Amino acid sequence: MTTITFERADSWIATPPSSQSESFLNAVLVVRRIVAEHHDRPSLVSRVACEVGAEIIENIRQSGEDLSSVELAERYETSRTPIREALLLLEKEGLVRIPQRRRPHVAVLDIAEVREIYRVRAVLFGAVASDAATLRTEEDMEALRDLLARLSAAHDAHDLSAYLWANVEFYNRLTIAARNATAKRILDSLLLRTLRLRRLSLSQPTRREKSMAHHIQIMNALEEQDAPLADVLIRSNHLHALAVLEQIYAEGGVPSPTRSRRRRRQAATAAEEE
Template sequence: MTGEGTGGANEVSPAGDTGTSARRTAAGAARTGPAARAGSRPEVGARAGAGVGVGAGDEVGVGVGAGDEVGARAGAAAEAGPGTAAESGPGAAAETGATAEAAAGTGQVGTERAEVVRTRALLDRPGLSAGEREILRVLGRAEDLGSVGSRIVVSLGAAIIEGGLRPGDDLNSVDLARRFHSSRTPVREALAVLEREGLVEIAARKRPRVRRLGIAEVREIYELRAELYGLVSRRIVRHCADGPLDALRTAQADLESAAADGDLERYFWLVVGFRNTEARLAANETVRGVLDSVGIRTLQLRHLSLSLPGRVETSVGDHRRLLKAYVDREADLAAALTRSIVRRGLAALEGSGWNGFSD
């Protein structure tokens, strides 16, 4: 969206330095992942300051300290339980075993089916924009979308990541309460959620506003995304069976179609979907949570990068080669390609003259 920490005390080690924390989070990015939503919710979170050290191979070291939040999504595990055994009696043991074996082949033991069904139902809701769908997916707000607080979170979050609200824009709680026909309490709670996601900044005795990103922080985020997607690609090659790769084949076909039609908006959100599918297939929920968190902070910039001349053509070719590396089981090549895709996006931004959002 090398390492990036997410709080003053949190650090992330560069790739290759197993267990060595190195890079400080950019000031103000105090969250590694969405807030932990435990209890009856299907997400599981670990409330702690954490350093995510990306080391050799598939290893990710998570150091737990004090202060921040790491969202570790467990999909719908709380709802589905381990595997599908709850639906089976003793006579269905063979079927349950086969199901578990198939799930293990994709690295999605037990939770995959329930998560895919739940996510698909969420994303198929009529009347939602692409940004609203992405906010709902990242925050896991499908179950309580009818509440006024969730409506505020989704509406403001989508406006931020789609560019309707620009970095530095004021968020007046009185005006928002009037707009959503609510008291100020749900507005304050919604803004606090968006602050935890790094989309809003709330300073003492100042009006909340859309958070700005400086060029130094953007570079750190892209560096972190490049290394984590390298890990994702290695895990897909090593642990994902051939069948689940069909989801990426379909995604690539859609990318090719959107690129041929010159439909930038559709192409952009299909790229976001391709990346989300990769993170799901890699079956490492801690990494997925971190990618979700830093990814939504930079969606405006990722859109800007793809909108530059020649970028869509380059991007579709890069994803085509990446898919081939997955199919051919070339772990090193896949990791190198995916890191190159992320770094190419940053280079395009820097080449465009963009140097951060400033006051």
């Protein structure tokens, strides 16, 4: 349980330790909503999938890191069969890669894939927002207004973590309003893949300002049921977010994959010393 906090150059608060685990809890909930969609009851498999998935999107497990089934089986005090299944669930969501006869590992997100994902998201989310603007009920709007308020509060309080998760919830509610479960599933999956990078993307102060302004615009488009505007706004925002990420990747802001062997060794020796 690390208590290290990072002082940031800008005025936003450093994430306090308690909020660290709160963010992790949010991550677990989001992962559960997406990967364990039909595993409604808390089964062993879904628990493992949710926790490991959350560790990935919270960058506790880094890109390329090995996910040995025996190691995980020991940690969760179970056999390798449920672990295997949990990893398959995560592979389905693109968080994990499982090559044949090789160790499963955390999927590596290179810029080419990020580009692809954001382009698909831009198009699909645009269409979904367009539908949402048309089909939205008053109940949808109330929920979205609440979330916009939460977003705004987090923005004013300069709380990055709170802003991030409110953002996720806002988009979630928006996709629900479009009433297309298939589209929602795809968007959720794509979101999950890039959730690891969200902190990077929104770490720039100007990006945060733009994001907040963007959400207000979206909300207006929804209030006025202006479907084409909602479409364009969403697409524009996604392509802009992609541009930011392209820049961060170009500057080497994304750590390269860990040499997994090392980490495994460390884990092994740690276990021996216990």
